[in-house]
Amino acid sequence: MSRNAERRETAKATLTRALATDVTRTGPKSFEQLAQFALNLGAFKVVKRPMYREDHGILSGMLVPVEGGCLVAINERIGASRQLYSLAHEIGHLLHLRDRDSTQSTIRREKYRAEWDRHDDPDEERSCEVIAAELLMPEHTFADHLRNLPDSLTSVSNLSQIFGTSITATAIRIVELNSQPRLLTRWRQDKRTVGAVRLSWQIRNSINGPSVEVIPSNSKSFAGAKAAWSQGGLKVTDETLLERVAQGDSRYVGFPVFKTESIGFGVDKSRFVLSMSHLEHIRR
Ligand SMILES: [Zn+2]
Known part of the structure; x- marks a missing residue:
C-alpha cells in the first residue's frame, strides 16, 4: 500500500x-x-x-x-x-x-x-x-458520483458543487480515487511572459502506470495548458513533452504521447489552469 x-x-x-x-x-x-x-x-x-x-x-x-x-x-x-x-x-x-x-x-x-x-x-x-x-468527499459517495460522470476534468465543477469543495481540492480527489493512472498539474501565470503559464505543482495517484517526470523549466511546452489559460472550455491535447518515462524495469522509454485535458478557472490574479494527463493513453 x-x-x-x-x-x-x-x-x-x-x-x-x-x-x-x-x-x-x-x-x-x-x-x-x-x-x-x-x-x-x-x-x-x-x-x-x-x-x-x-x-x-x-x-x-x-x-x-x-x-x-x-x-x-x-x-x-x-x-x-x-x-x-x-x-x-x-x-x-x-x-x-x-x-x-x-x-x-x-x-x-x-x-x-x-x-x-x-x-x-x-x-x-x-x-x-x-x-x-x-x-x-467520502470515498464511497464520491466514487459513486464519479462513476456516473465523464472521467474528465469537465466533471470537476459539477462535483465541487455537489460536495461544496474548491475546484482544486475536488480535482485532487478525482485523481486520487481514479482507477486509472492519472497525473494532475496546476499552472499559474508566468510573470515574465504575458499569456505563458508556469508549473505550480503536480500530483499523481498511486495506480500503477509509467512514472512520469516533468521538468519545470520546460513546462511551458504543455500546449493545452497555454491554450486553456486564454480560452474558455476544455482543451484536449496529445502531449508529447512529458520529459522522461521509466517503466517498472527502469527501461528508458523516450517521449511517449499522453492524452491531456486542460481547463482554466478564475479570473485575473486568481486564474489558474488544471491539466489531467491520462497516463494509460500511450501510443508507441
Ligand atoms: Zn493545520
Missing part, C-alpha cells in the same frame, strides 16, 4: 471511531454539520470571524484556547468552500489532540495552552488534509 493510501485508511478509521459513523459512506456535509462534529469532539464553540495574519498571509482557521475549552475559529473573509475545508481541517487537529490523550473524554483548556500551535508539525498538517478530504 502506498504512503498516501495508508494515510487515507488511517484517517477513515480515526473518523469512523471518533464520530461513530462510517464517514466513507456518508454524503456531502454542510458547515453546520461539521460544526456539530467539532462540538461532539469536545470543541467549546465554532465561530466565524475576520482573521488577519501579521505577514498579510491568509489564515483560514485555527484552534484557540479559551476559558472553558477550545474555540474553533474560521475566517469569514474566505469563500464558502474554503471555510468548509478549513473547518474539516481543524476537526483533524481536534482528533489529533484527542488521540494524544485518549484517557480524557473532554478536551481541557490546559492541554490547548501547550499544544494549540501544532499547526507547524508537517506530519500532522498532512494528516489533517487527508482527514478533511475523507470527511468532505
Whole structure:
C-alpha cells in the first residue's frame, strides 16, 4: 500500500471511531454539520470571524484556547468552500489532540495552552488534509458520483458543487480515487511572459502506470495548458513533452504521447489552469 493510501485508511478509521459513523459512506456535509462534529469532539464553540495574519498571509482557521475549552475559529473573509475545508481541517487537529490523550473524554483548556500551535508539525498538517478530504468527499459517495460522470476534468465543477469543495481540492480527489493512472498539474501565470503559464505543482495517484517526470523549466511546452489559460472550455491535447518515462524495469522509454485535458478557472490574479494527463493513453 502506498504512503498516501495508508494515510487515507488511517484517517477513515480515526473518523469512523471518533464520530461513530462510517464517514466513507456518508454524503456531502454542510458547515453546520461539521460544526456539530467539532462540538461532539469536545470543541467549546465554532465561530466565524475576520482573521488577519501579521505577514498579510491568509489564515483560514485555527484552534484557540479559551476559558472553558477550545474555540474553533474560521475566517469569514474566505469563500464558502474554503471555510468548509478549513473547518474539516481543524476537526483533524481536534482528533489529533484527542488521540494524544485518549484517557480524557473532554478536551481541557490546559492541554490547548501547550499544544494549540501544532499547526507547524508537517506530519500532522498532512494528516489533517487527508482527514478533511475523507470527511468532505467520502470515498464511497464520491466514487459513486464519479462513476456516473465523464472521467474528465469537465466533471470537476459539477462535483465541487455537489460536495461544496474548491475546484482544486475536488480535482485532487478525482485523481486520487481514479482507477486509472492519472497525473494532475496546476499552472499559474508566468510573470515574465504575458499569456505563458508556469508549473505550480503536480500530483499523481498511486495506480500503477509509467512514472512520469516533468521538468519545470520546460513546462511551458504543455500546449493545452497555454491554450486553456486564454480560452474558455476544455482543451484536449496529445502531449508529447512529458520529459522522461521509466517503466517498472527502469527501461528508458523516450517521449511517449499522453492524452491531456486542460481547463482554466478564475479570473485575473486568481486564474489558474488544471491539466489531467491520462497516463494509460500511450501510443508507441
Ligand atoms: Zn493545520
